[in-house]
Amino acid sequence: MSAFRIPVRVYWEDTDAGGVVYYANYLRFLERCRSDWLRSKGISQQTLAATRGVQFMVLAVNIEYKAAARLDDLLEVSCEVEPEGRTTAIFHQQIRREAGSAEERELLVDARVRVVCVDAKTLRPQRMGEYIQ
Amino acid sequence: MSAFRIPVRVYWEDTDAGGVVYYANYLRFLERCRSDWLRSKGISQQTLAATRGVQFMVLAVNIEYKAAARLDDLLEVSCEVEPEGRTTAIFHQQIRREAGSAEERELLVDARVRVVCVDAKTLRPQRMGEYIQ
Amino acid sequence: MSAFRIPVRVYWEDTDAGGVVYYANYLRFLERCRSDWLRSKGISQQTLAATRGVQFMVLAVNIEYKAAARLDDLLEVSCEVEPEGRTTAIFHQQIRREAGSAEERELLVDARVRVVCVDAKTLRPQRMGEYIQ
């Protein structure tokens, strides 16, 4: 199980008057990574919804803020998926500040996101394994 | 033609690292006012979409930033609608900082928002007068 | 320990293409409630930062999504604070959909937010009890 990673740049829109990234916006970064991971496997969420009537919903998030990101920072967001039962999965996700060497990459955010696969109309859980492997 | 007004509080989410409200977020405040104005006339955008297949789309925004809003500020957002043709309307909107007297209320934002009424499926313009007066 | 509550209206800005409120935006609603709770106690976060050099930072969020909020929904966001040690506190927060009676108010979101009080410059933990009681 190796992590999927994307770069994310911090812009003005992401920061707040405290001079750092607003705490809710890290969840946007985490979602970009999960969406790009699906895209990397050739899965289009739009197509999945249109042709199979299936979508993914977040059930729970446990997030720890270790250090703050700032304007212009280049971040690396990762996700590793751990299957859990037939209809849900856990995404282990981290956000690090990019720097010279791997050792220097400071951990900013550590998160655990629980996702369920549902029928878009009935919201009834669906087998995730047919769509994600 | 008298203006419809709503109060809007500035929270951390609205600000950026410059210590003031991020420029795009004033458009969110403007939209809240337009939605509440429709609601005040008994118009539910969800019902309109579901039963009549009609929705409103912004065609253009001209916005001038006169002064900046800050964290914790209590703002007053206004809108006055000016019909324009059969399918479009112009919303004249302002954002002021609340203060003691009316004279003291500093003008922060002056905007002109052009909106069209469309069929939600075909996106073809519809007569707005049937829904808004 | 009784809960502090605020109403929150759902606007277009809060929703996503799934037709419901975007998962990160519930954290904005939670923060509005914590800020208004401080305001209700006469505490201005801006004044606190300017005069005492103190601010609050979120250390961790555990959030469970039970049901989705939709456009135009009127929500009720609550917070109850539980002191934890000298420098941190836990906010127990819920988001419910407003309806007729208290019994009908559907629980949408259940969250636990851990906050620390820090010196704004050094980021060293400060005694929270001097500012919040």
Add this chain to the structure above:
Amino acid sequence: MSAFRIPVRVYWEDTDAGGVVYYANYLRFLERCRSDWLRSKGISQQTLAATRGVQFMVLAVNIEYKAAARLDDLLEVSCEVEPEGRTTAIFHQQIRREAGSAEERELLVDARVRVVCVDAKTLRPQRMGEYIQ
């Protein structure tokens, strides 16, 4: 005067319940392009603020919405700067949907953004030419 361009992916966070990108969020895309343009010239807005006490503020935006972007769309955002007086500049910006050939790239948004260079403390206009050329 040739345009500077960046790619922007549309994520769930950018969309609203209408199934398209929320109208205020295009202004975030425009700002990302202006910030990356400055970065491409070796200008760090943080350094400029810290060492020269100078920052850029948006005075006005004229934006026309021609067509809507959707979830998963890959967009191209451009900016071309036109000096205007000593302290202000006009950014001509466009957002297009990426497609096969240049001819097919549909124009979604056409905008004109007026920016002023100010002293971060006094907010008095500063000569922009010393920082941007």
